[in-house]
Amino acid sequence: MSLNSSWDQVLHLRTGRVGGHERPHKPALLLALISLVESGRLRDNKISYDPELFEVFRRYFSIVQTDQDSINMIDPFWRLRTDELLIHHARPGFEAAVNAQSSAPSITQLREMTDFSSLRSDLFLALQDPAERDRLRDAITSRYFAEKRSELLRVGLQERAIGSYEQLIEQADGSPMPATEDDIRDQAFRRVVLRAYDYRCAACGLRVILDDLVLVDAAHLIPWGVSRDDDPRNGMALCKNHHWAMDRFLIAPTPDRQWKISRCLDDRIEGQKDLLNLRGRSVLLPREDRFHPKVNALTWREERLLNA
Ligand SMILES: [Zn+2]
Incomplete structure (x- = not known):
């Protein structure tokens, strides 16, 4: 036709x-x-x-x-x-x-x-x-x-x-990102990272989708303010709780692709057990290797957690 x-x-x-x-x-x-x-x-x-x-x-x-x-x-x-x-x-x-x-x-x-x-x-x-x-x-x-x-x-x-x-960020090769409006950047980074992780939290595996509403955020491993890096390998899909906990260095994905837990958490406190249970668990990675997190970004997270 x-x-x-x-x-x-x-x-x-x-x-x-x-x-x-x-x-x-x-x-x-x-x-x-x-x-x-x-x-x-x-x-x-x-x-x-x-x-x-x-x-x-x-x-x-x-x-x-x-x-x-x-x-x-x-x-x-x-x-x-x-x-x-x-x-x-x-x-x-x-x-x-x-x-x-x-x-x-x-x-x-x-x-x-x-x-x-x-x-x-x-x-x-x-x-x-x-x-x-x-x-x-x-x-x-x-x-x-x-x-x-x-x-x-x-x-x-x-x-x-x-x-x-x-x-552009799907093919990131380490060269600096061009100047782009924040809301365009944020949306693009979010879409690429969530798609890579299939809308699943890399810590607990939670995956809830209601039309276009999803329970996970796209988190930067090394924050944008520090790294200016929107490479999806500097990102991770995390549910609201685990995003919050990672941003405060209570939990961290490490270069051996496991979760490490801060000394500040206390397993005698009932309410903190869910976070403590993550200790040593594998990071739930994207199916495609090209989206797996960068080692330097994981190292950055681990060091901040140990020094927090
Ligand atoms: Zn989670």
Whole structure:
């Protein structure tokens, strides 16, 4: 199919109506998907339904939603296939179930039934071209959200900047990071580190995801103020408690990739036992070696703990 036909689909989405206005979910999700392509996170056209996509979707959606729209991503995500823009690839044995599923499945069902989803191939190809991306984004905002156009384009520009910084720090080679606004830096560092650790605390393994809300933070090993280093190998995903405890040098990941505990903690105090139980436990590392923490950053943590 030609690009024109996918443009046609994009501008004639089956949006559904509520209280006299078109539901904004599908076009907002398309804007989020364009941002994902632009940031280089969709190189192979494999889309997973994950907190990151939801986070970008929420940014667009919050600008265009009215009192009558509640946030929901699974519904438009599933139903973009009826507009022939998204394809959901069934896992072996689930082909018939995927075909028969007309209403949106639950997120658990989606993961059970499908491997991944992808944009229609001609659309995905067209979106590799920056000029086409801009044209499509313009067309979507003019068609569905004319009054909010400038706000939406601003989000698009921010997402582009976050994506560029993500690519940069993923390939960090020790050279100084270019000057970048703090909120762009923070978001990029957070996304890369949380993705690397699959949203799991490197100390206790806690992993809780509610749409785009996750229980872990991205912590710097050597703080940004000291190191100016956003290399993800200077980062770690930690739950709120373990982030707090590491920042205060009560616990530290060490170069032998275990947790060390400060002498200040006392195992006679019932409330401190959870932290003390970490002693000698392995750091829960990212699956990919290239994101494993740098030895100098772990040494820095261990020394500070011993001297605290
Ligand atoms: Zn934890």
